[in-house]
Amino acid sequence: MRYRNAALILCTCLASLAIADEQKQRARVEILSGVAQVTPGQSFTVALRFTIDKDWHMYWVNPGDSGLAPSVEWKTPPGVKVSPKLHFPAPHRIKAGDNIESYGYEDELVVIADVTTDATVTLPITLNAMINWLVCKEVCLAENATASVTIGRPGSTVDPRYAAYLDAVAKPAKEDLIKAGRAGVVVSKDKSDGYLYAYVSADPKFDTAGIDLFPPAVEFATFAKPRFDTDGAGTKLVVPFRVLPGMIEPVSGEGMLVKTVEGKRVGELIPLKFDFVK
């Protein structure tokens, strides 16, 4: 009886070891600093670099029809603040099933966070982060990790890839273009549907290869795939959407217009507000 129990315990242990191995993380994360040295009062950026297992993917802020973007809780020393907003690169369309599409990233995702310091900060600065993310293939796994980075140690260097990471994240569209009326939202008279649009060129024969428009993460609309259209004003991207009747108050979000310039995908963020007029 005693031996049988021992055997049982051994079996249970082996089984749980097997489970633990199966549950190994499908994505790993590290934090990189954008600066080697820092002076009190200086602002800088840090990057969260996720390495994703082959065939698995992670998500943009608007994950599309399923999924969830990664999130971070920072622990910072006195005098240091990290902006909660993360800057993401241009996502890809990932087929997640029949008629189901996610917006996300495969292989690698690098997001950038803004850090500000004040005059009281003591050097070097260590930032600790608790990072949560969802990684999916056929199934989805909620994974998390803690990571940290120390900035301002003697002899520190910046990762040589950092400039490319910073370059790859989407930037806000310029203010003067916001007023230009080159993009917007049009809703049908019965308020049940509409479309987002963005002109990409004044040339109606513009080459549209590598151009995409990702809709914002709004809870009360479903978006179709974008299509290109031309009119007297040029070439535009149009994303039809359906307004869900659950929408009872204004919603805001950021869409992303993506262009491919010299082989690199460049994102511009579009602040969108769906508002009600009484």
Add this chain to the structure above:
Amino acid sequence: MKSVLFAALAAFALIVGLTVNVFAAKESHAGHNHAKLSIGDAAPAFTLKDQTGKDVSLSDLSGKVVVLEWFCESCPFVVKHYKQGHMNKLAASYAEKGVVWVRINSTSKSTPESNAKIAAEWKMSGPILQDSDGEVGHDYGATNTPHMYVINKEGKLVYRGAIDSDSSADTAKVDSATNYVAKALDEVLADKPVSQPETKAYGCTVKYAK
């Protein structure tokens, strides 16, 4: 919905220039088979096996308010609502008011036996119906787990979409979120129209048979 005149303010973009002519945008939307089923339509009939192997039909529940919850135990967004018993508590509190809570599992690889195991482990009461060929899921246009539907006593669909307003996988945020299903049920039980009859479901993708 109030008299909603939509002014859509949008900003941004690439080039300086002109305005646009308006056109009607009516087309199918990727990821949502909603064109098939509208709010106010009769809920599609089904007969599926529960975790004990017994057939359960929607018609057996006629005259009752029914909640359909698309379920998959390995989805972190589903786990979020069960880990600390939120979904079971919600189902139990409405069961007291005569609401029938039915989970439907359209995961092709699940079975009544696997559903029985998880029902015991998670202390779930009520049926988990197995929809291996995904026919019922497709009839309802279920894309996510959890994807929620409320059917009134007349058998009409009165709500579909998310369980609540927090699309994260974080259990700590369940209590502070607006629960759209509870809101819809409260309105249905009070014979009021559902004020937010449709929201965008969030979560995992339903793992349908290929």
